[in-house]
């Protein structure tokens with residue numbers, strides 16, 4: 001077996017023999033005596049590979065080009081060879097396997113270490129700090145950022161996602177650090193901060209149909225628990241309050257109704273632990289009760305039913321329980337698991353029982369939080385006060401919030417200057433489930449925004465600014481589920497369920513659609529109707545859809561104006577049909593990725609009918625006002641009464657004063673008549689639209 005001498009190898013590797021001898025010993029476990037010792041060719045090749053010289057051009061090394069240490073006479077060389085060769089070879093043979101293995105292991109370990117060597121960074125970092133962490137020149141990092149579409153200066157803060165994209169270009173892996181100096185990380189990492197979980201008070205929202213007694217019940221609860229000394233002088237100060245019963249606290253959110261609840265949820269904030277559903281015993285389940293039930297179910301929040309107004313003549317508790325069963329809520333006393341408590345908000349009857357049930361439910365839910373960590377929670381309400389500046393009611397959900405703390409709230413920030421409790425009393429700190437009013441924010445945040453305590457105001461400001469930039473780009477890119485991309489989303493495993501909200505002109509259609517649609521469920525995707533209701537598609541439906549990532553299907557009804565605006569803002573997919581099987585076909589096709597090319601309807605505007613005249617020769621002529629957009633002579637139109645489609649067709653005439661008009665814009669009056677249709681009434685709305693043919697993208 002041919003061998004190579006240490007000095008020859010050292011020469012090839014462009015290091016000194018001394019260095020090589022040390023390297024052989026330390027890194028490869030090969031012990032050689034001096035520069036004249038021999039190294040087996042195989043080992044030498046491996047060493048060369050590891051040290052970067054794969055050529056292994058040992059022939060180029062000549063004896064007379066030895067390094068300084070190699071200036072020895074031939075006879076000494078021979079002598080050494082004679083004495084040592086056998087020894088070294090024996091040693092090499094003995095160690096050969098181990099050495100090779102060792103080298104191989106070393107190589108593998110290094111590769112693994114390289115693969116795992118990820119740079120940790122927090123949620124936000126300045127470009128300079130980022131470059132330092134990556135060990136790259138700032139200019140190179142800025143260049144990488146530009147390639148990812150971000151123009152950033154050296155001191156500008158970038159968020160983790162942006163950093164990740166830039167790092168990818170630089171072929172460096174980064175991970176979000178667990179110990180983020182800013183104090184904010186994603187929800188999962190947030191949970192890591194919860195070390196010492198203790199019981200916390202439940203947060204309760206009251207929902208129900210109009211006039212069933214939500215406000216009265218909240219009043220009754222508040223008054224029942226106000227101590228004698230407080231009575232009279234205390235008016236509630238903020239949109240949430242905490243009461244104490246049997247030494248235990250309960251926090252009530254004082255914005256009754258599911259609109260606020262769902263609007264918050266659409267913003268990603270779920271603060272309510274338990275919902276009290278108020279149903280008047282003399283009225284039973286009404287449309288908004290049903291809506292509330294569906295909203296709670298969609299949010300997976302436990303409900304307690306308060307059967308109210310039991311003092312009223314005609315109150316029928318059993319009838320309410322019976323009606324509840326139609327919504328899958330079976331009273332406990334009937335063998336189900338829905339707690340029903342008969343109460344009278346007016347007579348203050350049953351209030352204590354109700355509160356006890358709330359505590360019991362809270363117990364079962366095991367509501368916990370760590371009060372010894374930095375604070376986090378949600379904005380309940382906010383306003384700009386002339387004298388005090390931005391004022392916000394915050395619900396602390398984790399940790400303890402103190403006066404002087406710096407917080408990041410949505411895309412605004414501040415340092416808490418003053419803090420008040422629900423009775424307007426100045427306080428210094430607040431723990432989990434406690435609502436407080438705070439001063440000191442730079443701007444008014446939005447209800448539903450989350451807040452986080454951060455290490456200082458400077459960090460808070462930097463992060464708020466970075467969030468604003470991010471929000472802008474997000475606004476352009478957020479897309480909720482739509483039928484067009486349903487199939488690809490299912491295939492990519494992004495969704496496993498298609499929640500649907502159905503609005504129709506009659507209850508029968510809802511039932512029919514619900515049954516048929518839910519039967520379309522496959523192993524890959526479950527179709528689930530989360531809410532159905534009679535009437536136009538409203539803002540509440542859109543909020544629920546946004547909160548649940550649902551699509552809205554209208555049957556013979558249309559979205560009202562506000563709903564249309566909100567749907568556009570929230571990017572909720574709304575589609576209306578006039579034939580049930582068209583809706584079913586569409587969903588079926590979307591699920592298997594076979595949506596046919598369609599003619600898409602583009603709404604042009606809405607016109608309000610203000611007056612009608614009957615002209616015997618022509619029929620009904622309507623005096624109108626264009627509310628928004630425009631109407632054109634050739635528009636397709638549909639006539640809506642209370643959101644329900646009464647007629648679809650074309651215009652017979654469109655006039656401005658006496659003259660025929662091609663189009664009339666928002667803010668102008670016009671006269672019109674409808675082809676073969678005379679039943680126009682004051683207050684009706686005409687929706688003008690055109691059909692545009694769009695080629696659906698291949699799914």
Ligand SMILES: Nc1nc2c(ncn2[C@@H]2O[C@H](COP(=O)(O)OP(=O)(O)OP(=O)(O)O)[C@@H](O)[C@H]2O)c(=O)[nH]1
Pocket residue numbers: 208209210211212213214215216217256308309310311312343344345346347
């Ligand atoms: N007899 C009787 N009347 C009640 C009771 N609870 C509420 N009411 C009355 O019912 C009416 C409606 O009560 P509210 O508390 O305003 O109902 P609400 O659900 O808050 O109504 P909105 O805020 O309009 O949605 C009021 O006239 C109350 O006085 C009750 O237990 N018994």
